[in-house]
Amino acid sequence: MSDAPTGRRSSRSRFAVRDLIGESIAGLLSRPGRAALTAAGTVLGVAALVATVGLARTAGNQIVTRFDELSATDVTVERAQVNGRVVGSLPWDSERRLTRLNGVRAAGTITEVDRGGALTRSVPINDPAEGDEFDLSVYALSPGAFDAVRAKVAEGKVFDRSHDDLPVAVLGPGAADDLRITRVAQQPAIFIGDQTFVVIGVLDDVDRRSELLTTVMIPEAFARAQYGTPSPGSVQIDTKVGAAELIGRQAPLALAANNPDLVKVSVPGQPKAVKAKVEGDINALFLLLGGVSLLVGALGIANVTLVSVLERVGEIGLRRAVGAARRHIAGQFLVESTLLGFLGGVVGASVGMVVIVAVSLAKDWVPVLDLGIPLLAPLAGAVVGLASGVYPSLRAASIEPVEALRGGV
Amino acid sequence: MSDSGAVPPVLDLRGVTRVFGTTTPIEALRRVDLRVGPGEYVSITGPSGSGKSTLLNILGLLDRPTEGTFLLDGIDTLDLSEGRRSALRGERIGFVFQSFHLLAHRSALENVVCALLYRRGDRRDRRRRAAEALDRVGLSHRLDAMPPTLSGGERQRVAIARALVGGPSLLLGDEPTGNLDSVTTAAILELFDELHREGLTLVVITHDADVSARAQRSVRMLDGVLCDTEASAPLAVGS
Numbered sequence: 001m002s003d004a005p006t007g008r009r010s011s012r013s014r015f016a017v018r019d020l021i022g023e024s025i026a027g028l029l030s031r032p033g034r035a036a037l038t039a040a041g042t043v044l045g046v047a048a049l050v051a052t053v054g055l056a057r058t059a060g061n062q063i064v065t066r067f068d069e070l071s072a073t074d075v076t077v078e079r080a081q082v083n084g085r086v087v088g089s090l091p092w093d094s095e096r097r098l099t100r101l102n103g104v105r106a107a108g109t110i111t112e113v114d115r116g117g118a119l120t121r122s123v124p125i126n127d128p129a130e131g132d133e134f135d136l137s138v139y140a141l142s143p144g145a146f147d148a149v150r151a152k153v154a155e156g157k158v159f160d161r162s163h164d165d166l167p168v169a170v171l172g173p174g175a176a177d178d179l180r181i182t183r184v185a186q187q188p189a190i191f192i193g194d195q196t197f198v199v200i201g202v203l204d205d206v207d208r209r210s211e212l213l214t215t216v217m218i219p220e221a222f223a224r225a226q227y228g229t230p231s232p233g234s235v236q237i238d239t240k241v242g243a244a245e246l247i248g249r250q251a252p253l254a255l256a257a258n259n260p261d262l263v264k265v266s267v268p269g270q271p272k273a274v275k276a277k278v279e280g281d282i283n284a285l286f287l288l289l290g291g292v293s294l295l296v297g298a299l300g301i302a303n304v305t306l307v308s309v310l311e312r313v314g315e316i317g318l319r320r321a322v323g324a325a326r327r328h329i330a331g332q333f334l335v336e337s338t339l340l341g342f343l344g345g346v347v348g349a350s351v352g353m354v355v356i357v358a359v360s361l362a363k364d365w366v367p368v369l370d371l372g373i374p375l376l377a378p379l380a381g382a383v384v385g386l387a388s389g390v391y392p393s394l395r396a397a398s399i400e401p402v403e404a405l406r407g408g409v
Numbered sequence: 410m411s412d413s414g415a416v417p418p419v420l421d422l423r424g425v426t427r428v429f430g431t432t433t434p435i436e437a438l439r440r441v442d443l444r445v446g447p448g449e450y451v452s453i454t455g456p457s458g459s460g461k462s463t464l465l466n467i468l469g470l471l472d473r474p475t476e477g478t479f480l481l482d483g484i485d486t487l488d489l490s491e492g493r494r495s496a497l498r499g500e501r502i503g504f505v506f507q508s509f510h511l512l513a514h515r516s517a518l519e520n521v522v523c524a525l526l527y528r529r530g531d532r533r534d535r536r537r538r539a540a541e542a543l544d545r546v547g548l549s550h551r552l553d554a555m556p557p558t559l560s561g562g563e564r565q566r567v568a569i570a571r572a573l574v575g576g577p578s579l580l581l582g583d584e585p586t587g588n589l590d591s592v593t594t595a596a597i598l599e600l601f602d603e604l605h606r607e608g609l610t611l612v613v614i615t616h617d618a619d620v621s622a623r624a625q626r627s628v629r630m631l632d633g634v635l636c637d638t639e640a641s642a643p644l645a646v647g648s
Contacts, residue, residue, distance in 0.1 A: 014496075019526050030514030318510040321469070322571070323499015323527035325492045402466045405506060405583075 015328040024335040034304065035340060041300030042344025042384055043351060046377050049290030050352025051359075054369040056286045058360055070150075070207055071268045073105070075247050077235040077255060080264045088262030089231040090255055092224070095142045097254045098235065103243030108145025109232035110209060113138040113223050118193030120216055122179040134178045137215040138192060140223030146170075148236040149208040156184035156201035164221035169197035174214035176202045192216065195226065209236060244268055294384060297344065301388035305337045309396040316396055317404025330397035334389045341385015342378050349377035417483035419578050419610045420445040420468060425477035427463050437463040439633045440477070445612060447578075450605040452621035453614045455630030461614050462583070464630065468612060469581050470498040482578050499527050503572025503580045507587035509564045511556040511571075517543060518552040521571045528575070542570035546600060562593035569600065573609075580604065582613035586620055598623050 028035045080088040090109065091097065098107035119133040146158040158170050169190060171181060181188050181199055188199050197218060206212050223229045235255070239247045248267035252260035309316070316329055353374060360367040420443060427438040437460045445451050455461050466472035467479060470486060479486050482501060486494060503524075511520050521539035543552055546566040556564055565585065572580055582601075586594040594617075602623060605611055613620060621627045629636045 014529065015527050023526065026515065026519075030512075314508075314510050315512055318512075319523070319527075320495065321471070321498065321502075321504045321510075322524040322575075323495050325495040325527075327492075328495075328527060401471045402462075405471075405504075405510065406462075 015324065015331065020331055020335055024332055024339055027332065027336050028339060038301055038304040039340045039344035039347070041297030042341050042381050043348040045290065045294030045297035046345045046348025046381050047351035047355065048293040050349050050373055050377050051355040052286030052290045053373060054352065054356035054367065055359055057368040057370065058356060058365050069241065072244055073239045073241055074208055074268055075237040075239055075244050075251065076266045077237070077251050078264045079231070080262050088256065090235055090263065092232060094232055094235045094255055095144045098237060098251060099144065101247060101250055101254060103240050103247050104237055105240055106144050106147030106238040107235060108142040108148045109220060109235050110145050111140045111220065111229055111233035113140050113227050113229055115192055115227060120179065120190055120192045122181060122188065122190050136175050136178065139212060139215045139217050140220040140229055141217050142220045145236055148238045149206045149212060150238065151206045152204040154202045154204035155182070158201050159219050163219050165225065166219065167195060167197045167222060168200045168219065170201040170203060170217045171199055172203050172213040172215050175216050190216070298384045298388045301337055301340055301385055302391060305333060305389055305392040306395065309333060309392045313399055313404045316399050317401045320401035321405060326397040330393040333393040333396045334386065337389025337392065338382050338385040341388065342382040344385070345378035345381020348381060349374045352377070416447060417480065418444045418446045419482060420612070421480040423478045425467060425474040425479060427467060427472065428475040436633050441635045443628065443635060443637070445610060447610055448608045450611045450625040452624035452627045453612065453630060454616060454621045454627060456616070459630040460633040461630050465581065465583050465614050469502055469504060470494045500575060501578040503575065503577035505565070505568050505572050505580065505582040505585045507584035509568045511564055511567055513556050516553045516555055517548060517559065517567045520556065520567055521574050524571045524574050538574050542574035543567070545573060546570045561589050562596060565589060565597055578610060580609055580611045582611065584615055585613060586617060
């Protein structure tokens, strides 16, 4: 067959992908304000989704790290009790035995001293009317115990091995308040009963064993000599992250190899389970909210695209007249709604990330966001747009060109 | 396709009937026979409801006859799938409508390019052909104008350029001057005459006697029946 007009074979109508996308973009740009408003629903939905997922992760992470890191590394060993009676005992060299274990960051004994009811005061009683005496607990600590409870020092320093046999004391902030000791540079003395102690440090805070905040702490060796303390009351261990369970198993053997049952070990619960639960609770709620927003966005796109189809009946008729098949018409509207959804997703993901960062800044959190979310969000927007466009596109494709062209534009 | 090498008629309708509705069927077209050869200029007149529009839709491959045969350039259109009919329509028929049907947010050039979108071709070639078509209708100076800034006559010229750009076998006009004043109408009819002289086949549906008078041949529809009147004898056209 030649190329003469009569010899041309009828071919299938076609619409190149590039042209399809070009026409769709032109269609959107012809009403930019409306396109922006239509996409706003998806922007909100995706932004809500991204922000909620991100904030859930961020907030969850804050809860988890704070609670986790401290509790996951906290192992305590106490003497075993049977029917309320203490039956076991802990060795005085617990600290040395435990610090040898790989996984122990710090360990120390903490023992309440039986001071026979002696009161504590900060000045010798010359005038009974002025003297203040306090019923403060006295604890004997091995030097490693300060590290094991993560004590923070406000003033001076804590005692170490060199102070073992010396009458020195470290005050908890509560005890220091009571005794009106704020500075230690002048080596203030306190009296427990008749025994003088030089205060070398005042604590600011402890992360564990908060009872220490209101006590007077003295070296363990001095307590044994002075008060005849028979055995350490407990051992506090600060483990490396992830080592708590191992140390929990090894500590009884290290401390009481001949009868491990005489000591009682407390190890933290499974941090992963806690973390998963916290995140799960928050995520479920927020995801639901984001999903609802996205659904509203989808309905918005569907609605506006449908209105647009009805408004552009003339254009549809014309395109059919110049050779567009039904599928080309459907394709154009589908691509338009998908593009709107995609753009909504891009902008929404950006807005969502800004929200996460802004909230994190305000709350002094570290923003946490899965890398996949900003990548998935535009895709989710596109899927929403595609799904929203299905019905309007089918409506557009079903429009008869005869009807469409009859109406004046 | 062609009988013994002779060029087939552009339009060849035999016994074309179009029935609407099933419960109380209405015969909009009754056994219409019409042949339009290459280069002919035919007007179709008739009062409202006479079946003009139905005939136009069938000629333009926008509708299918209930009975009868319709060959376009010797191609039997009844056997074609909807997709192939779309392609055939795009390639061989140029429409000119009463209400122009231009895309308001696209330039004159882009409106003309639109007619080439659903067939093979690269962008540059399409724009070149569209510019040529606009030049042909005397709008080479308004390629980038937006339709709302164009006069009625200019808009219809853009629509005619769009109809011509694909090199159609047939220009099909549906009241092409219905929205235009008399001066502009005369200019558009002059353009049709020129196109006719260049060998284009034109079929124009109108109820304007002046328009039908310009055609080489005029046929009249009445109650779905086509009365072919040869030559361009003056007609008393009812509206």
